Every structure is written in C-alpha cells, then in structure tokens.
Amino acid sequence: MAEVNLKQVRKSFGDTEVIKGVDIDIDDGEFVVFVGPSGCGKSTLLRMIAGLEDITSGTLEIDGRVVNDVQPKDRGIAMVFQTYAIFPHMSVRENVGFGLTIAGVSRDEKDRKVMEAAKILQMEHLLDRRPSQLSGGQRQRVAIGRAIVRDPSVFLFDEPLSNLDAALRMDMRMEIAKLHKQLDATMVYVTHDQVEAMTLADKIVVLRDGIVQQIGAPMDLYHKPANLFVAGFIGSPSMNFMDVAVRQASAESVTVEAPALDPVTLPVASGEFAGGGGAKLGIRPQHLSVVEGNTGGALHGRVVLVERLGTETVVNVDLARGGNIVAALAEDRPLSVGANVALSFDPAQAHLFADA
Amino acid sequence: MALVAPENTGVRLGVRYAVLLLVAVVFVFPLVFMVISSLKPDHQLLSDTSSLRAFLPVGDISLNNYVAAFERAPIGRFVMNSVLVTVVTVTCSVILCSIAAFSFVYMNWRGRDLLLSVVLATLIIPFETIAIPLLLLVSRLPWMGLEGVTIGWLNTYRVQIIPWIVDALTVFLFVQYFKDLPKELIEAARAEGASWWQIYRRVVMPLSGPVLATAAILKSLKMYNEQYLWPLIVVQDEAHRPIMVGLGYFFQLDVAWGELMAYLSVISVPILAFYLILQRAFIASIASTGVKG
Numbered sequence: 298m299a300e301v302n303l304k305q306v307r308k309s310f311g312d313t314e315v316i317k318g319v320d321i322d323i324d325d326g327e328f329v330v331f332v333g334p335s336g337c338g339k340s341t342l343l344r345m346i347a348g349l350e351d352i353t354s355g356t357l358e359i360d361g362r363v364v365n366d367v368q369p370k371d372r373g374i375a376m377v378f379q380t381y382a383i384f385p386h387m388s389v390r391e392n393v394g395f396g397l398t399i400a401g402v403s404r405d406e407k408d409r410k411v412m413e414a415a416k417i418l419q420m421e422h423l424l425d426r427r428p429s430q431l432s433g434g435q436r437q438r439v440a441i442g443r444a445i446v447r448d449p450s451v452f453l454f455d456e457p458l459s460n461l462d463a464a465l466r467m468d469m470r471m472e473i474a475k476l477h478k479q480l481d482a483t484m485v486y487v488t489h490d491q492v493e494a495m496t497l498a499d500k501i502v503v504l505r506d507g508i509v510q511q512i513g514a515p516m517d518l519y520h521k522p523a524n525l526f527v528a529g530f531i532g533s534p535s536m537n538f539m540d541v542a543v544r545q546a547s548a549e550s551v552t553v554e555a556p557a558l559d560p561v562t563l564p565v566a567s568g569e570f571a572g573g574g575g576a577k578l579g580i581r582p583q584h585l586s587v588v589e590g591n592t593g594g595a596l597h598g599r600v601v602l603v604e605r606l607g608t609e610t611v612v613n614v615d616l617a618r619g620g621n622i623v624a625a626l627a628e629d630r631p632l633s634v635g636a637n638v639a640l641s642f643d644p645a646q647a648h649l650f651a652d653a
Numbered sequence: 654m655a656l657v658a659p660e661n662t663g664v665r666l667g668v669r670y671a672v673l674l675l676v677a678v679v680f681v682f683p684l685v686f687m688v689i690s691s692l693k694p695d696h697q698l699l700s701d702t703s704s705l706r707a708f709l710p711v712g713d714i715s716l717n718n719y720v721a722a723f724e725r726a727p728i729g730r731f732v733m734n735s736v737l738v739t740v741v742t743v744t745c746s747v748i749l750c751s752i753a754a755f756s757f758v759y760m761n762w763r764g765r766d767l768l769l770s771v772v773l774a775t776l777i778i779p780f781e782t783i784a785i786p787l788l789l790l791v792s793r794l795p796w797m798g799l800e801g802v803t804i805g806w807l808n809t810y811r812v813q814i815i816p817w818i819v820d821a822l823t824v825f826l827f828v829q830y831f832k833d834l835p836k837e838l839i840e841a842a843r844a845e846g847a848s849w850w851q852i853y854r855r856v857v858m859p860l861s862g863p864v865l866a867t868a869a870i871l872k873s874l875k876m877y878n879e880q881y882l883w884p885l886i887v888v889q890d891e892a893h894r895p896i897m898v899g900l901g902y903f904f905q906l907d908v909a910w911g912e913l914m915a916y917l918s919v920i921s922v923p924i925l926a927f928y929l930i931l932q933r934a935f936i937a938s939i940a941s942t943g944v945k946g
Contacts, residue, residue: 344840347840347844348843348844349840349843349844368843369843369844369846370843370844370845370846370847370848374844375844375845376840376841376844378837378840378841379837380835380837381837382835382837382838382840382841383841384838384841384842384856384860385860386859386860395842395845395847395855396845396846399845399846399847399851399855400846440841443841443845447845447846453844
C-alpha cells in the first residue's frame with residue numbers, strides 16, 4: 298500500500314510536450330482512474346509512474362520517496378497491460394511466478410504465492426497451460442495474477458479490458474472491483490471507457506491534451522463538471538450543449554435564452570455571467586422529459602431517431618427553431634420517427650458554462 | 654483436412670510434380686556427378702563427361718580416389734579445422750550479434766541510431782577491400798596465451814574466428830526480428846523487476862528461435878563453404894588450414910580430378926548432414942525472412 302504524488306510533472310518527446318504540468322495526489326488504498334480521449338496523455342502518465350517513461354520535469358513520489366530516477370523494478374509497482382503481455386513461451390505458472398523467480402524467491406515460497414494468486418483469480422486449473430491455450434479473459438487473469446503475486450505497493454492498469462468483448466469486460470470489471478476491496482491496494486487505472494471509470498473509481502482524473510481538467514469522485518464529476526470538456530466527456534449519451542444569451546444575472550440566478558429556447562432562469566451564481574453576453578447551456582439527456590399533450594414545455598421539435606435500449610429510450614430531436622437535442626427517457630415511450638414532441642427540463646439540473 | 658484442393662488433382666498435379674522433379678534433378682545432378690566421378694579413374698572420368706555415363710556408376714568403379722585423396726591431403730584435419738572454426742564463430746556470432754541488436758532495439762543511449770546506421774553501412778563494403786589492412790592488423794596484434802604474450806595472430810584458429818564473429822547482416826537480422834517482438838513483453842519484464850540481461854536471456858532469446866536458426870544457418874554456410882581468401886593469406890601451416898584452402902592440394906601441375914571429386918564428396922558430408930538436420934528450420938527461415946544464402 299502506498300501514496301502516489303505527482304507534482305508539476307511534465308513529459309516531452311523532442312519538442313512536443315505531451316504532459317503539461319500535472320498535479321495529482323493518490324491516497325493509500327485509493328482506486329484512481331485516469332480517463333480521457335485518445336492522445337490525452339493518460340497512458341504516458343501511467344507509464345511515467347511505472348518508470349517505463351522518463352519524467353522530463355517535476356516530481357513523482359511513491360510512499361513519500363522521490364522515484365524519478367528509480368528503475369521500474371525498484372518502485373514497488375506492478376503493471377497490467379492492455380495486450381496482457383504474458384510470455385508465450387512460459388506456462389501460466391511460470392508467468393505468474395516470473396517476478397518472484399527474478400527476485401530469487403525460493404521455490405516453495407513461489408509455489409505458495411502463485412497458488413494463492415490463482416485461488417483469488419479462480420484459475421488453479423489453468424496453471425499448467427500455455428498462453429496460447431487460454432481465452433482473452435483467462436489471459437487477462439494471468440496478467441493480473443502476475444501483478445498480485447508480487448504484493449506490490451501500487452497496481453497500474455493500462456486499459457486492461459479494452460481487448461475483451463462487452464460481456465467479458467463487465468465480468469472482469471467486477472472482478473477488478475472485488476480485487477481492490479480484497480487487497481485494499483492503491484490502484485491506478487487508465488481507460489477511455491467512462492463506464493469503467495465511473496463504476497471502478499474512488500477518484501477520477503479527467504485529462505485532455507496532457508492537462509488535468511478535473512479530479513473528483515465519479516458523481517461529483519457527473520453532477521458538477523468543472524468545464525465544458527468534462528461535462529461533455531462524462532455521461533452517456535453526452536450532455537447536450539446549446540449556445541444561449543445571458544439576459545439577466547443576479548447573485549443567485551441567471552436567466553438565459555436562445556432561438557430554440559424560451560427564457561429560462563437557472564439557479565446558478567452570476568459570477569462570470571454578470572456582464573451578460575454568450576454562454577453554453579448544458580442539459581443531460583437523462584434530465585429531459587416529454588411534456589404530455591404536445592403543448593407547453595421549453596423545447597419543441599420533431600423526432601428523427603429513436604433507440605430503444607430496454608432500460609431507456611434515446612430520442613434524437615430536431616428542434617423547430619434550429620438545433621438538435623438528445624433525450625434519454627426512462628420509460629419506453631410510444632414515440633416514433635417524425636412525431637412532434639415537446640421536451641422540458643428542471644433548470645436546477647442544467648449547467649451553464651462561460652463561452653470558451 | 655485435405656491438403657490438395659480438388660482442382661489440383663489429376664493432370665494439374667502431375668504437371669506440378671513433373672516440374673518439381675525436373676528442378677530437383679537440375680539441382681541434384683552436380684552432386685551425383687561429383688560422387689560418381691569420385692569413384693572413377695581420371696581417364697574414364699574425362700571420357701565419360703561427353704555422355705550420360707558421367708552420371709552413372711559404370712566402368713572401372715573403386716574407392717581408389719578416396720584412398721589417394723586421404724594420402725595426398727590431411728582431409729580429416731581440414732574438415733575438423735573448418736568444423737571447429739564454423740561452430741565457434743557461429744556460436745559467438747549469434748550471442749554477440751543478438752546482444753548488440755538487443756541494445757540497438759530496446760535500450761536508449763546516446764548515438765544509438767547513428768551507430769546502427771554505421772554498422773549497417775558496412776554491409777556494402779566487400780571483404781576484399783579490407784583484407785590487406787586486416788592482415789596487417791592481425792599480424793601485429795598481441796595475444797595472451799598459456800606461453801605468455803605473443804605478437805601476431807597468423808597461423809592460428811583465432812585469426813580465422815574473431816574477425817568473423819560480428820557482422821552487419823547478422824546484427825540486422827536480429828534487429829529486424831526484435832523490432833517485431835511486442836514491446837509490452839519487454840516492458841512487462843522490466844516492471845516485474847528483470848534486469849536487461851534477464852530480459853535478454855529469459856524473455857527475448859526464448860522467443861527468438863526463428864531468427865536464431867536463420868542467423869546460424871546463413872553464418873554456418875558462409876563459414877564452412879566460402880572461407881577461402883582470408884585463410885589463404887593468414888594461415889600458412891597445415892595444422893590450421895580449412896577445407897577450402899585444402900583444395901589447392903589437388904590443383905598441382907596436373908589436376909587429379911578423381912581425387913578432387915573424392916575430396917569434395919568427403920568435405921560435403923558435414924554441411925549436408927547439418928542441412929538435413931535443420932532442413933525444416935532452413936526452409937522456414939528463408940520463407941520468413943526472404944534472405945537467402
């Protein structure tokens with residue numbers, strides 16, 4: 298178990314800076330997920346913690362010790378890779394025990410630890426197989442087994458479930474969550490899948506272009522996104538954004554309107570909107586509801602696409618006064634393409650962002 | 654599973670095998686000619702060359718040429734010398750060239766790419782251009798042996814081995830192969846605490862069977878079959894002479910053709926045996942790398 302602290306960490310490849318001054322504090326036993334779009338630097342950051350990439354500037358501490366120039370083997374970390382990275386010429390037993398063999402652990406001790414790890418991951422029956430005889434999920438179990446057998450201070454996961462199919466991904470996600478509870482270890486997990494991030498994390502770090510956008514608990518990020526990027530990235534379907542004009546701003550509320558939207562007063566502090574001008578209104582698809590009878594409501598339009606997912610129905614609506622909006626309706630409504638619809642939302646659940 | 658598709662049965666298959674047989678005959682005939690000729694006296698050997706009798710064991714057939722060849726030259730010694738030089742050179746070569754390639758591919762150090770370019774550039778330098786400078790060098794190099802420090806490497810095994818251990822082609826083969834190994838395997842081993850040496854020995858080399866076979870086969874063929882000019886100029890004594898230089902024993906004022914063929918037949922045995930043992934790896938290596946000897 299260990300704390301991990303990154304202070305003004307930067308990374309450049311030649312003239313290109315990919316990590317631009319990152320500060321993150323990871324507590325002992327915490328499950329932290331780095332999330333962001335492709336190329337945001339999340340894997341690079343993880344590899345820097347692992348010691349597989351040099352740190353251009355800044356400080357990385359693991360358990361209070363600066364490890365910038367410490368070899369990966371001496372950092373007390375274990376890493377699980379997206380491609381599993383299990384050694385094809387070794388049996389599962391040899392793979393799981395590889396780190397212990399390297400460390401010169403006695404045969405009996407190694408066998409005991411490998412068996413313990415195999416029990417935790419329920420793969421005792423696979424120990425004498427070769428990687429080529431395993432399915433994707435079993436290979437990922439071996440990779441995780443190899444990590445836990447060394448009893449590391451910090452577990453690092455680099456998109457470990459990306460190569461698995463949807464059903465297996467969900468199973469393994471639950472296994473990793475259980476594993477975290479069981480081991481009570483510090484875990485850093487990289488993914489571009491926000492469902493993984495939301496379900497696994499104690500704390501999520503949202504990255505974009507090598508800069509931390511927001512750090513917080515999953516539901517904090519969902520309910521209180523710090524900026525437009527986080528608001529759009531967290532949540533599925535993505536938050537709807539609408540260009541609005543600020544008509545009135547007071548200490549406790551701001552009134553906005555748009556061509557497609559009648560004036561609406563949001564209970565947000567005037568702050569940066571005090572001067573009027575433009576802003577972006579954000580409404581989560583889940584926060585929209587259909588107004589019965591097709592009259593009233595804030596947003597009127599015509600349904601252009603209906604996706605019935607069982608638990609919810611996602612409706613894509615072209616607004617009568619321009620623009621498009623997506624609503625995720627909890628119940629299976631008898632809406633069809635071409636139908637006219639009116640949508641309303643609770644202003645208290647809407648978000649207002651200053652124009653970028 | 655059927656190995657032959659339905660359209661490949663019958664006539665098409667017959668034609669295919671006929672062509673393959675023809676090619677096989679073309680390649681095997683020189684060997685047959687060599688062995689058959691080694692059993693004939695010179696006058697018959699020369700008169701038979703104008704007919705198909707050259708490929709048939711007819712007429713005055715005996716092992717006399719072999720007896721004479723062994724009396725004329727210490728063939729056993731030459732074969733042993735060549736086998737020794739080949740085995741030691743190839744073993745050292747695959748170890749050192751693979752270590753060099755490992756460093757070029759996986760380790761970061763200043764000047765790495767430049768040095769790799771320089772190494773690969775030496776591929777275009779023909780050996781003949783460096784033969785004399787190399788001769789001058791090895792003739793003055795010191796050596797620490799049992800009898801103390803001596804100067805000059807001429808008339809030794811080491812002069813036939815050491816200059817040939819590292820070559821650009823072998824390094825290149827390993828570099829290309831290592832580049833294709835999944836990078837994550839190396840990173841996983843590093844994260845698991847393995848040193849560079851442990852990664853090389855426990856992860857990379859066990860996965861390098863195909864390139865090891867390719868490099869070993871190509872180098873063996875070169876060292877056994879083609880080492881002529883260098884040993885000719887650096888080895889004057891019979892004790893260290895390899896097989897190719899031994900050919901000179903049969904090109905005196907009048908060429909002893911029968912004995913020469915007997916000599917060639919004998920010295921072909923080790924390399925043919927080597928080929929037969931590694932036949933599968935040899936074919937696979939050529940198919941996978943596109944490099945031929």
